[in-house]
Amino acid sequence: MALRENFPNEPVKITLPRIYDPRGSLTVVEEQNQIPFDIARVYWIYDVPGGEERGAHSHRKLQQLMMAVSGSLDIEVTDGFTTKVFTLNKPFEGLYLPPGIWRRMFNFSSGSCLLSIVSLPYDEKEYIRDYDEFIENARKRGPIITQE
Numbered sequence: 001m002a003l004r005e006n007f008p009n010e011p012v013k014i015t016l017p018r019i020y021d022p023r024g025s026l027t028v029v030e031e032q033n034q035i036p037f038d039i040a041r042v043y044w045i046y047d048v049p050g051g052e053e054r055g056a057h058s059h060r061k062l063q064q065l066m067m068a069v070s071g072s073l074d075i076e077v078t079d080g081f082t083t084k085v086f087t088l089n090k091p092f093e094g095l096y097l098p099p100g101i102w103r104r105m106f107n108f109s110s111g112s113c114l115l116s117i118v119s120l121p122y123d124e125k126e127y128i129r130d131y132d133e134f135i136e137n138a139r140k141r142g143p144i145i146t147q148e
């Protein structure tokens with residue numbers, strides 16, 4: 001069965017392949033192998049001043065994998081019902097986010113770099129940046145995040 005059919009439809013941390021070598025480690029992400037979507041775009045966030053936050057939006061259809069390829073940061077995610085905080089601090093760990101998740105990134109360490117691999121080209125119309133609109137959509141749709 002294809003990875004996309006088996007993959008959890010909620011925010012989940014995944015451990016990526018780590019290829020050890022005396023020369024250093026290498027981590028790889030391939031579409032339909034570690035992630036359940038085809039890669040349309042890659043961007044990275046760096047030089048974040050101490051105390052700054054980013055995000056505060058959700059996506060209508062976009063799926064993504066985020067990795068702290070250096071340093072660390074926290075990501076708070078909510079589906080409008082349940083809120084969780086994930087810490088990214090290893091270059092071989094990623095956080096998968098399906099559509100419909102409001103996210104906020106904070107606690108960026110000095111020198112951190114947040115790499116994001118996403119399923120769609122950039123399109124501002126694909127964002128929900130208004131929290132009230134997000135909550136209205138969430139109420140119509142129902143929960144995404146499994147409560148532990």
Ligand code: T46
Nearest residue numbers: 041043045054055056059064066103105114116121122
């Ligand atoms: C997300 C987190 C992790 C572009 O022109 N092209 C792009 O591909 C992106 C991602 C952004 N932009 C422009 C749009 C804004 O004028 O760059 C500016 C900053 O974007 P934004 O305020 O959305 O940045 P963040 O850090 O709040 O969010 C970004 C992504 O937009 C978002 O999808 O999940 O990083």
